[in-house]
Amino acid sequence: MGADDKSASTFKYNEKPFYTTSNGCPINNPEAFQRVGQNGPLLLQDFHLIDLLAHFDRERIPERVVHAKGAGAYGEFEVTHDISDITSVDMLNGVGKKTPCVVRFSTVGGEKGSADTARDPRGFAIKFYTEEGNWDWVYNNTPIFFIRDPTLFPLFIHTQKRNPQTNLKDATMFWDYLSTHQEAVHQLMHLFSDRGTPYSYRHMNGYSGHTHKFVKADGSFVYIQIHLKTDQGNKTFTNEEAGKMASENPDWNTQDLFEAIQNGDHPSWTVYVQVLTQEQAEKFRWNIFDLTKVWPQKDVPLRPFGKMTLNKNVENYFAEIEQVAFSPSHLVPGVEPSADPVLQSRLFSYPDTHRHRLGTNYQQIPVNAPLKAFNPYQRDGAMAVNGNYGANPNYPSSYRSLSYKPYKTVNDHEKWAGAAVSFLSEVTPDDYVQAKGLWDVLGRTPGQQDNFVTNVSVHLCSAKEDTRKRTYEMFTKVDPGLGARIHDATEKNAQPPAQSRL
Ligand code: NDP
């Protein structure tokens, strides 16, 4: 597994293959074209030229609607501590067991060509090629998120992208949304700390954010959250350094990752799990299905269980990174999603966008293909390139039956019942508690709180006045001193906002 197996390199460096058309016809000069005489029109029969142009016209596929800019590499996961008491996931079964993986890091809001050092959460997505299927961890570098209500995702993302009229990034849209949806304030504390501008992908952590369930063969389960802590140490840019790097080398994080691996400096992460039993979860201070909250580490300690190391660059970026397709619904026996509504929505959204971005047979693309798959009831469709299961029956045939592996999915504890309701969560004083906790964490390192105030104020100063005011009130609810400091720092530099109709 890895670049050698997954990439479609067709010849070795010491070989000199014959150039052909796409249908394999040898061509003696790919730069020549067919025309009438020395100056006459082209000939439609020149398949090589027509095909070259037509293929070029179709080189672009849709970029990811979010997380469009990214970089990735191959690696492996090794189990370092036994956790068979909480899960039957095959990949985690046995200390020393290694599983290959591909990883893609990304920014969220910017387009495919945007700067790597933008203030933004970072995506941290991993596909493990396990013996029982591909298991994707589609994580971020922050342990929480802006929303806990899934309907808000497209709405929120729109405010982080471009204004529909000016086509500019718009500080008023950004802060207008966030100051009117203050459950996001905890995530804002992360985003506007210096961790919002990591020095490199190698120097940041990854977090599941969502609660999942680890399940054992007997159907019993615990609730879990996963953390990947960088072994390189957390390292960040200041706002000024990040801005400078964005103009000097917008691809800095991409370059840093590729060069480190090329130089044999293989980045690694220690992987931990936080565990709550169902009984503990019921009495827990925080709603474990609320994505805007962490599980405090003093209450729920981190338990180490593995190490992930990146050790191989890809051979072809488009084939192996642009076409890689992660989904929180790509799960394996031993792990299940929780009832977190944002997670539940993501289970739908990712395969849906893959079918749009890559096509219905996206799982057949080599980087996405599992080690073993036998799924003959899914047939045909555009780009069915894996032999399409040949003559195998495309229904549960009584003449050529398949075997089915017994796997217990029904568990005894989690039972849900209730009326169908139109649910809308409300902001409560609880939403400011962990945000204040992080403000205090920043206070442990000299300069971090000052940087936070600067980082907010240089962005907020471009927003309209009433939005600025509402934002000061929001940060005052986190900490009165913080609200006052952001007010003073921002108003000094307040600029008239771009005039657009919002
Ligand atoms: P702890 O003091 O036990 O943990 C604080 C955690 O904050 C650290 O373990 C570290 O997590 C993280 N941290 C340290 N410096 C920074 C920084 N500059 N920017 C962002 N995060 C930093 O307290 P709690 O667990 O009660 O958490 C307190 C606050 O810390 C929370 O409100 C939350 O915002 C934040 N936090 C909590 C995490 C959790 O899972 N409990 C994870 C990350 C942040 P790490 O080692 O993962 O970097």
Ligand code: HEM
């Ligand atoms: C990418 C949707 C929340 C992490 C994406 C993509 C979509 C999407 C459509 C593009 C995927 C592609 O084209 O391949 C959503 C929706 C969410 C949500 C609807 C909430 C309802 C989250 C959260 C996290 C997250 C909470 C992290 C905890 C990521 C990552 C990627 C991504 C890491 C990039 C994957 C890659 O590198 O290919 N998301 N997302 N998303 N999302 Fe989300």
